[in-house]
Amino acid sequence: MPLKMTSAPAALLLVLFLASCAERTPPPPAPLVLLPPESVFTPCEQPKLQGDTWGDIGSHALALQTALSICADRVRVLNQWKATLRSKL
Incomplete structure (x- = not known):
């Protein structure tokens, strides 16, 4: 008879342990x-001065x-992207 009494609490604990493992919380989504x-x-182009006359300076300007x-x-596009991002939040 004592064997049956000790197996009932053990079975109850086993059921509780198994039930707690059955429901796992899903991991949080990646940010x-x-x-x-x-x-x-893309890097900005930096034109070099080519020539040595006053006219070449005007072309360079x-x-x-x-x-x-x-x-x-490009900076305007970046600021526009930032503004749309803030409006979504």
């Missing part, structure tokens, strides 16, 4: 990393102005 558009990662506007556009 989503948002990156800006790839176009802002135009090339610098074009390169500067391209880089400014």
